[in-house]
Amino acid sequence: MIAILDYGAGNLRSVQNTLDELGAAYTVTNRPGALARAEKVILPGVGHFGQMMRALDKLGLREPVRAAVTGGSPFLGICLGLQALFETSAEDAEVSGLGVFPGRVERFPQGARVPQMGWNQLEPLRPARLLDTRPYVYFAHSYYCPVIPATAATCSYADVTYTAVLECGNTFGVQFHPEKSGAAGLKIVKRFIEL
Numbered sequence: 538m539i540a541i542l543d544y545g546a547g548n549l550r551s552v553q554n555t556l557d558e559l560g561a562a563y564t565v566t567n568r569p570g571a572l573a574r575a576e577k578v579i580l581p582g583v584g585h586f587g588q589m590m591r592a593l594d595k596l597g598l599r600e601p602v603r604a605a606v607t608g609g610s611p612f613l614g615i616c617l618g619l620q621a622l623f624e625t626s627a628e629d630a631e632v633s634g635l636g637v638f639p640g641r642v643e644r645f646p647q648g649a650r651v652p653q654m655g656w657n658q659l660e661p662l663r664p665a666r667l668l669d670t671r672p673y674v675y676f677a678h679s680y681y682c683p684v685i686p687a688t689a690a691t692c693s694y695a696d697v698t699y700t701a702v703l704e705c706g707n708t709f710g711v712q713f714h715p716e717k718s719g720a721a722g723l724k725i726v727k728r729f730i731e732l
Contacts, residue, residue: 539563539730540575542602542618544592546584551716552615555723561730569601577729578605581716582617586642586680587629589617599635606637611707611732619703619710620682628680637708640683649695651679657692657701657713665689665704667711667728672721674701674713682712707732 541552543565556563563579564571572578580602582589593599606612606622614622623634626642634642645651656673668690676692681699684691690702692712703710709729715722 538575539577539579540571541565542572542578542580542598543567544589544596544598546589546592548581548583548615548714548716551714552579552581555716555726556730559723559727559730567596567598569597572598572601572605575605575610577611577732578602578613580612580614580618580621582615582619582621583677584617585628586617586620586626586634587632589621590629590632590634593621603635603637606635606708609707611729612709613729614703614710615716616678616712616714619700619712620680622703622708622710623682626680638685638687638703638705640685642680642682644680645695645697649697652677653679653694657694659690659692659701659713661690661702663689665702666732667702667704667709667725669724669728670721672718672724674711674715674718674721674725676713677717678712682710
């Protein structure tokens with residue numbers, strides 16, 4: 538069973554529709570126990586970094602999410618769900634992220650049109666289990682994650698190259714929205730389901 542984490546915001550319905558289309562069994566939850574029992578966890582994300590992390594804290598989910606990430610079961614962070622895996626974000630420097638990966642999430646440079654909304658092609662840096670091509674996928678974000686050793690694919694926008702796909706063991710993160718990326722996004726989510 539896949540657990541979709543509900544922290545009170547995010548694109549739950551779109552993620553649910555994608556899993557329904559793929560015939561995957563899932564539950565939507567904000568309970569630590571359900572995360573511990575899940576075979577896989579998806580952390581969708583739309584909104585503000587600080588609000589998301591404060592919501593996870595209020596629900597008592599910060600450590601259970603970290604445990605899910607580090608426990609070896611497949612974990613997928615989508616958009617803000619990817620950004621939450623880092624130490625901190627320029628969007629709210631007062632609030633710490635999950636700190637699974639080093640680095641700070643930054644805002645696109647002044648003068649760049651933000652949010653970046655639209656299609657962009659992934660540039661793989663190495664083989665990745667979620668990818669078998671260089672698909673065009675849909676982005677909607679104003680902040681970006683640094684390129685780190687766990688980066689599996691990048692994209693560029695406003696003269697910035699950033700992490701578009703992260704993969705480290707069974708931890709995955711995507712800056713784009715696979716649930717809004719048509720057939721390419723379905724294929725990526727299907728590969729995650731089949732891990």
